[in-house]
Every structure is written in C-alpha cells, then in structure tokens.
Amino acid sequence: MTAEIISVGTELLLGEITNTNSQYLAEQLAHLGIAHYYQNVVGDNKERIAQVIDIAINRGARILIFTGGLGPTPDDLTTAAIAEYFQTPLVENQEILANISQKFAERSLPMSNNNCKQALLPEGAQILPNPKGTAPGIIWHVRSNLLLLTFPGVPYEMMAMWQQTAIPYLKKLGWGKQVIHSKMLRFLGIGESTLAAKIAPFFELKEPTVAPYVSKGEVRLRISAKASSEKRANELIEPVAEQIKAIAGLDYYGCDEDTISSVVGNLLLQSKQTISIAESCTGGALGELITSTAGSSLYFQGGFITYANQCKINLLGVNPKTIEEYGAVSKQVALEMAKGAVEKTNSDWAISITGIAGPSGGKSSKPVGLVYIGIANQREILKSFEYKFGSNKDRQTIRQLSASGALDQLRRLLIEQKRP
Amino acid sequence: MTAEIISVGTELLLGEITNTNSQYLAEQLAHLGIAHYYQNVVGDNKERIAQVIDIAINRGARILIFTGGLGPTPDDLTTAAIAEYFQTPLVENQEILANISQKFAERSLPMSNNNCKQALLPEGAQILPNPKGTAPGIIWHVRSNLLLLTFPGVPYEMMAMWQQTAIPYLKKLGWGKQVIHSKMLRFLGIGESTLAAKIAPFFELKEPTVAPYVSKGEVRLRISAKASSEKRANELIEPVAEQIKAIAGLDYYGCDEDTISSVVGNLLLQSKQTISIAESCTGGALGELITSTAGSSLYFQGGFITYANQCKINLLGVNPKTIEEYGAVSKQVALEMAKGAVEKTNSDWAISITGIAGPSGGKSSKPVGLVYIGIANQREILKSFEYKFGSNKDRQTIRQLSASGALDQLRRLLIEQKRP
Numbered sequence: 001m002t003a004e005i006i007s008v009g010t011e012l013l014l015g016e017i018t019n020t021n022s023q024y025l026a027e028q029l030a031h032l033g034i035a036h037y038y039q040n041v042v043g044d045n046k047e048r049i050a051q052v053i054d055i056a057i058n059r060g061a062r063i064l065i066f067t068g069g070l071g072p073t074p075d076d077l078t079t080a081a082i083a084e085y086f087q088t089p090l091v092e093n094q095e096i097l098a099n100i101s102q103k104f105a106e107r108s109l110p111m112s113n114n115n116c117k118q119a120l121l122p123e124g125a126q127i128l129p130n131p132k133g134t135a136p137g138i139i140w141h142v143r144s145n146l147l148l149l150t151f152p153g154v155p156y157e158m159m160a161m162w163q164q165t166a167i168p169y170l171k172k173l174g175w176g177k178q179v180i181h182s183k184m185l186r187f188l189g190i191g192e193s194t195l196a197a198k199i200a201p202f203f204e205l206k207e208p209t210v211a212p213y214v215s216k217g218e219v220r221l222r223i224s225a226k227a228s229s230e231k232r233a234n235e236l237i238e239p240v241a242e243q244i245k246a247i248a249g250l251d252y253y254g255c256d257e258d259t260i261s262s263v264v265g266n267l268l269l270q271s272k273q274t275i276s277i278a279e280s281c282t283g284g285a286l287g288e289l290i291t292s293t294a295g296s297s298l299y300f301q302g303g304f305i306t307y308a309n310q311c312k313i314n315l316l317g318v319n320p321k322t323i324e325e326y327g328a329v330s331k332q333v334a335l336e337m338a339k340g341a342v343e344k345t346n347s348d349w350a351i352s353i354t355g356i357a358g359p360s361g362g363k364s365s366k367p368v369g370l371v372y373i374g375i376a377n378q379r380e381i382l383k384s385f386e387y388k389f390g391s392n393k394d395r396q397t398i399r400q401l402s403a404s405g406a407l408d409q410l411r412r413l414l415i416e417q418k419r420p
Numbered sequence: 421m422t423a424e425i426i427s428v429g430t431e432l433l434l435g436e437i438t439n440t441n442s443q444y445l446a447e448q449l450a451h452l453g454i455a456h457y458y459q460n461v462v463g464d465n466k467e468r469i470a471q472v473i474d475i476a477i478n479r480g481a482r483i484l485i486f487t488g489g490l491g492p493t494p495d496d497l498t499t500a501a502i503a504e505y506f507q508t509p510l511v512e513n514q515e516i517l518a519n520i521s522q523k524f525a526e527r528s529l530p531m532s533n534n535n536c537k538q539a540l541l542p543e544g545a546q547i548l549p550n551p552k553g554t555a556p557g558i559i560w561h562v563r564s565n566l567l568l569l570t571f572p573g574v575p576y577e578m579m580a581m582w583q584q585t586a587i588p589y590l591k592k593l594g595w596g597k598q599v600i601h602s603k604m605l606r607f608l609g610i611g612e613s614t615l616a617a618k619i620a621p622f623f624e625l626k627e628p629t630v631a632p633y634v635s636k637g638e639v640r641l642r643i644s645a646k647a648s649s650e651k652r653a654n655e656l657i658e659p660v661a662e663q664i665k666a667i668a669g670l671d672y673y674g675c676d677e678d679t680i681s682s683v684v685g686n687l688l689l690q691s692k693q694t695i696s697i698a699e700s701c702t703g704g705a706l707g708e709l710i711t712s713t714a715g716s717s718l719y720f721q722g723g724f725i726t727y728a729n730q731c732k733i734n735l736l737g738v739n740p741k742t743i744e745e746y747g748a749v750s751k752q753v754a755l756e757m758a759k760g761a762v763e764k765t766n767s768d769w770a771i772s773i774t775g776i777a778g779p780s781g782g783k784s785s786k787p788v789g790l791v792y793i794g795i796a797n798q799r800e801i802l803k804s805f806e807y808k809f810g811s812n813k814d815r816q817t818i819r820q821l822s823a824s825g826a827l828d829q830l831r832r833l834l835i836e837q838k839r840p
Contacts, residue, residue: 015450016633027434041459284707291703302735
C-alpha cells in the first residue's frame with residue numbers, strides 16, 4: 001500500500017517555483033510510515049494529469065496526493081481532471097459555496113463566477129477544509145483500496161489542511177502506528193564543521209540517527225528514531241540530545257519550534273524585563289524578528305530605525321562627532337545607539353545594529369558584511385560585538401544574520417545574568 | 421521532441437532535501453525552448469529507475485535528464501540502472517579513473533574502491549565532465565532520437581556541468597534557436613479572480629500565453645512567447661502587456677524584477693522626496709521591506725517602531741486621549757502616528773501602520789487582520805486606509821500584507837501627485 005505525490009502546475013515545469021510541497025509531504029508520509037516510491041510533476045493539462053493518475057495506479061499506488069490546480073482560474077484543472085478520469089460528475093457543494101461567499105463578504109470583496117468553480121466536487125468526495133484560503137481540497141475514497149487527497153499549491157494552506165484534517169484521517173485509517181519521530185536541536189554562533197567535529201561519534205549512531213542541516217546562519221541537528229510511539233521514540237532521542245547539548249554549551253539555543261526570537265522572548269519574560277532596539281543597516285529586520293513571536297508586546301517596547309545619520313543624531317542622541325571620527329559603521333556608534341534607545345524608551349535592555357549590508361558601500365577597511373552590534377541595559381552593561389559576515393553574502397542574508405546574531409548575543413548575556 | 425527530468429534519490433522521497441535541481445533544469449529547458457511536460461522523482465532502486473525510463477520514453481520523451489545517484493556509495497545506482505535498461509555493458513573509462521585519482525592525490529586523501537565505480541560508463545556514452553567534484557556524468561545518444569544526460573545531485577556541480585557542457589552540446593544539436601521568453605506583470609490591491617474576470621479573453625491567447633499566479637498578496641500575470649529570439653518574443657509580448665496594463669490601471673505596479681519596495685523607491689527618487697515610517701503591529705516589517713531595496717538610503721530616513729502605547733505617545737507624540745477614545749488600532753491613531761513621524765524626522769512623507777496581527781488580541785468589533793494605514797506629507801495630505809485581511813490569515817502573512825499594502829497606497833498617491 002504505497003502513496004504517490006502528484007504536483008500539478010505549469011509553473012513547476014517552467015521552473016518558476018520550487019516544489020517545496022513535495023518535500024513537506026514526503027517528510028510527512030515518512031512520519032506516518034506510509035511508503036512512497038515516486039513523485040510526479042505535471043502541468044495544468046487534463047489529459048496529462050489523467051495519464052499520471054493512470055501510471056500511479058498501475059504501479060500500485062493506493063493513496064494519491066495532489067497539490068496545485070485548485071484555484072479559481074481557468075488553468076486550475078486538477079478537480080476536473082480527476083472527475084473525468086474516474087468518469088464521475090462534478091456537483092456543486094453548497095457548504096463550500098456558502099463558505100467562499102462568507103470569506104469574500106468578511107473582506108468586503110466582490111465574488112466572481114470563477115470562485116464558484118471551487119465549490120465543485122466529484123460526486124462522492126468529501127470536503128478537505130481549507131482554514132487559510134478559499135480553495136478547499138477533497139478526500140475521496142474512489143474505491144476501498146484507492147484514496148485521493150487534493151490540496152491547493154499554496155504551501156501554508158496545504159500544510160494547515162494536512163495537519164488539521166489529513167493526518168487525523170490517515171491515522172483513523174490505521175497509518176502512523178510506527179512513527180518516525182525527530183527532535184531538532186538548534187545552534188547559533190558555531191559553524192557546521194566545528195560542531196560536526198565536536199560531536200563526530202554521534203553521526204555513527206543507528207538508533208536514533210543524528211544528521212546535520214544548515215540554513216540561514218544556524219546549524220541544526222536532527223535526531224530521529226523509529227518506534228511504536230512518539231513517547232518510545234523520545235526515550236531513544238532524549239539521552240542523545242542531552243549529551244549533545246552538554247557538549248555544545250551556550251552555542252545550543254533551542255529545539256524544534258524554538259526560534260532565537262522566541263527563546264530571547266522567554267528569557268525576558270522570565271526576568272520580567274523589557275527591550276527596545278535601534279537599527280541601521282537592518283532597517284527593521286531586528287524588530288520584525290522580535291515581533292514575529294506572538295505575545296512579544298509583553299516585553300518589546302519599540303525602537304528606532306535610524307537609517308540616515310541625521311536620524312541617529314536627532315532620534316537617538318548619537319554624538320555627530322562620534323560619527324565623524326569613527327564612521328556610522330563603528331563600535332562607538334553602535335554603543336551610542338544602544339544607549340540612546342535604552343534612555344529614550346526607558347526599557348531594561350536595548351540592542352543596536354549598524355553595518356554595511358551591501359551590495360555597495362564597502363571599502364577595504366570596512367567591507368560589505370561588517371556589522372557592529374551594541375547592547376546596553378539601564379545599569380552597568382554596555383557591550384559591543386563585531387561581525388564579519390563576508391562580502392560574498394547578499395544584502396538580505398547579511399541583514400538576517402545581523403538580526404539573529406544580535407538576539408543571540410542578548411541571549412548569552414541574559415543567561416549569564418541569571419547565573420548566581 | 422520533449423524532455424523529461426528524472427531526479428534520483430531516496431533522500432528526496434524521505435523529504436530530507438528540496439528538489440531545487442528540477443526547478444533549475446526546468447527553467448534552463450524553457451530558455452532553450454525544449455518542452456517538458458513531466459518531472460519524476462524516484463528512489464535509489466534499479467527496477468524503479470528502469471520503470472521511470474520506460475514510462476518517459478513511452479510518453480514521447482527524447483531527452484532524459486537525470487540528477488543524482490552518481491556518487492561513490494553502493495546506493496548510487498543511476499548509471500548501472502541506465503546501462504541495464506538499455507542492455508549495454510559498463511566499461512571502465514581510463515580518463516575518468518586518472519582524473520579521480522588525481523583529485524584524491526591533490527587533496528591527500530586515500531581513494532577507495534567505491535570511487536572506481538564512478539569511472540564506469542555505458543559503452544558508447546561520452547563523459548560529461550564535472551569541474552567541481554569527482555562524479556562525472558554522461559552524454560549518451562542511445563539512438564538517433566534518444567539522448568541521455570546524467571548529473572550528480574549536488575546542485576553546484578550539476579549547474580556547472582549544465583552551463584559548461586550541456587548547454588553548448590544542446591545548442592550544437594540545434595536547440596536554443598527557439599526561445600521561450602516571459603514577462604511577469606505584477607498587481608497589488610486586486611484579487612486574482614477579479615483581475616482574471618477583467619482580462620478573461622487574454623487567457624485564451626495561444627501566442628503569447630497569459631497565466632496568473634498568486635503569492636504573498638500579490639497577483640502576477642506571466643506573458644510567455646516562443647520565438648526565434650528574445651527580441652522577437654518581446655514583440656509578441658509587449659502589445660499584450662500594454663493592453664493588460666491599460667485595463668488594470670493603478671492596480672498594475674511593476675514587472676519582472678520590480679518589487680513594491682523598488683517601485684516606490686524609484687517614485688521617491690524621481691520626485692527627490694524622502695520618507696519615514698511609524699510601525700506598530702508590523703514591528704519593523706515595513707522598514708525591512710523599504711530597505712530591502714539597495715540604495716534606499718537615498719530616500720529612506722528612518723522611523724519608529726512603537727509597539728507599546730507609551731512609545732506611540734513618547735516617541736511620536738500620539739495623544740493619549742486618542743488611544744483611550746478610539747483604541748490603538750484605529751484610523752485616528754494611524755493618522756497621528758504618520759503625522760508624528762513626518763514631524764519628528766522632517767521627511768517629505770511618512771507611512772504608519774497599526775493593526776491586529778494575531779493570533780490573539782482580536783475581538784468582534786476589531787478582529788485579527790484589521791489594519792489601519794496612515795499616510796502624511798509635510799503639506800495637505802493626511803489620509804488613512806482600512807484593511808481587513810481576514811482572521812484566518814497567520815500573523816506573518818498579515819504583517820507582510822500590511823507592509824506591502826502600505827507601500828502600495830503611497831505608490832498610488834505618488835502617481836496621482838505626478839499627474840498634472
């Protein structure tokens with residue numbers, strides 16, 4: 001009993017988007033213990049979609065998972081192609097129609113005839129509700145040994161539908177009895193090869209397995225085990241996680257859904273302290289990162305985006321002479337920015353960032369990727385940190401690394417402060 | 421004469437990596453004018469690889485492009501599977517063997533027997549050299565109407581091989597004489613179905629074709645034409661683009677690499693005006709969006725992230741009574757924030773955002789997704805805009821839509837100002 005993933009969309013064939021949906025679904029199928037041996041990409045074309053369905057069924061697939069082609073426009077053909085292949089009429093579902101009308105009404109938008117198409121389901125199919133958008137999918141037991149699931153191509157809609165409806169449905173059918181469970185450990189301020197060298201023996205383990213990943217400046221280790229339950233898998237995972245955490249020390253910052261933003265937020269909540277910020281080259285990215293955590297209003301006061309030097313002087317009270325003498329991208333300006341933010345907002349802590357995000361503006365003494373971070377509190381702490389992210393990095397990456405690096409430095413200070 | 425992409429690797433079936441290779445190759449094929457209608461992913465399994473080859477040939481593919489499974493380990497089976505399928509013996513290629521030995525010697529690494537496997541080619545196949553790694557690929561004209569190309573799965577190796585050898589080879593075969601060229605039109609402030617209804621007849625066109633896309637709150641239309649040159653393709657595309665732009669009016673904001681940030685930036689540069697901002701619920705996302713455009717320091721002064729009400733009062737001069745009477749999420753507070761930012765920074769324009777990004781904090785009178793945008797200039801303009809993004813949207817999406825919506829409103833005002 002195997003599954004196949006069928007991604008529908010001419011934009012995939014033209015290379016306009018990356019097929020992240022297949023990766024997500026593949027990982028999810030592995031978690032549930034559902035084998036799948038093939039993935040397919042096909043354009044918005046009824047005959048070719050039918051052909052792919054035919055091939056998948058002929059080579060033994062009993063669960064077909066479609067993404068894409070559920071939208072309101074004429075090139076969205078997945079549902080129609082499926083109905084035609086199984087020679088089943090499409091019927092208008094009143095519940096979906098009412099639901100779509102309501103969503104349009106809520107947003108005071110006119111509903112077009114195109115949207116009505118999204119209410120058509122093959123006779124006998126159930127709705128796979130879409131809590132995040134207008135296009136619902138279907139769950140259709142075409143026959144006892146053939147199940148079809150359809151999802152829109154928009155990743156966050158697809159994922160919400162998978163989590164809320166598809167997983168419980170598949171579990172009710174008996175899947176997910178052997179689970180592959182993972183824990184993701186997250187690290188900042190250490191490179192992949194350095195961390196890998198420190199924990200080399202763990203990569204040889206068979207149960208659980210340990211695998212490294214790198215993205216956006218953070219290193220992650222995934223510890224995975226296959227067992228009869230999540231609890232049993234965790235009993236295999238946890239001792240290994242604890243050993244690795246002990247080796248990594250402060251470079252380990254959190255696990256699973258933790259982000260550097262949520263971890264720093266929790267530390268601030270625990271110590272009942274508040275924070276403000278002063279950003280230059282990141283232009284708002286640090287504030288956005290902090291406030292990406294829901295509930296951040298409990299500790300985040302606000303801050304200043306001082307892109308122009310005049311703003312640094314007028315809004316934060318940076319001394320014009322400091323800028324003249326050391327340049328806007330300097331340790332000294334970072335410190336005065338942080339100090340200014342603490343004073344103006346009366347927060348417990350402030351973080352500042354000033355640097356050269358590029359692509360232009362670099363010179364040999366101050367290359368693109370040079371970033372200074374300042375941290376101040378109301379009392380004795382006034383620290384700066386220099387980062388050289390490398391001039392081969394792009395603007396967006398340098399800004400992201402600066403924002404997460406700044407929060408990571410505050411995290412280390414907050415943990416040190418807690419120590420007796 | 422169509423191509424198929426066949427990605428080989430059990431790691432793809434487990435969802436451990438994203439299939440970026442398929443996207444890259446798909447885009448490359450489109451540029452060369454080589455049609456492809458299907459993509460395949462299959463595990464490291466000889467029988468299944470053979471089956472995929474069989475299906476591809478049967479549905480008319482004449483160029484098969486493989487990625488993955490060329491490495492030195494026992495699970496790398498692509499070459500062997502291909503040779504077996506075509507009943508052709510594998511022969512050791514001395515050139516490859518010498519090349520691999522040399523690469524190991526250069527890095528003072530021992531060479532294992534496994535690596536010798538990488539020197540085996542199906543009889544009659546040529547080497548597709550790999551300048552970036554040990555595993556070369558093959559170029560194999562199995563018969564006059566069937567060409568096979570294999571690449572390793574490592575993206576930068578695959579891309580270097582594609583650029584250096586595959587493209588010149590395919591061009592010598594006569595490909596690339598017809599190119600598919602596209603122009604992407606970008607729209608904000610209009611839904612996909614509404615725009616689709618307005619320009620419905622264009623979807624029927626055959627040359628160029630018009631197809632809609634949606635992401636992150638913006639609708640895009642891709643106009644594509646196949647022609648003997650990019651210039652000729654553009655001659656087909658441009659008249660259609662102009663007609664659509666005329667129908668869409670102000671809802672059209674830019675094309676191709678334009679972003680709402682770069683478009684507003686250009687309008688400000690043209691009019692030699694500056695901007696500042698005041699953000700609440702977006703927490704920095706608007707500033708980040710504006711400064712994602714390189715060179716934004718020429719018009720972006722800076723701004724205020726006033727998450728706490730006290731910051732709105734202290735930093736921007738919002739009247740505490742306004743907050744008390746109308747709430748922090750109100751048209752009135754948005755207007756006072758924008759006015760405060762213009763005054764404090766002395767910029768020509770200011771944009772403010774205050775809203776409820778969720779997931780909590782919503783109530784029936786002010787639901788999650790309710791956002792007010794304020795725009796002020798130094799003279800007569802002081803406007804507010806209400807958005808209802810819908811409480812089913814997640815925090816991050818509401819914040820992104822708010823930031824791009826705010827810039828879109830400024831764009832419309834700047835264009836109106838320019839009109840005589």
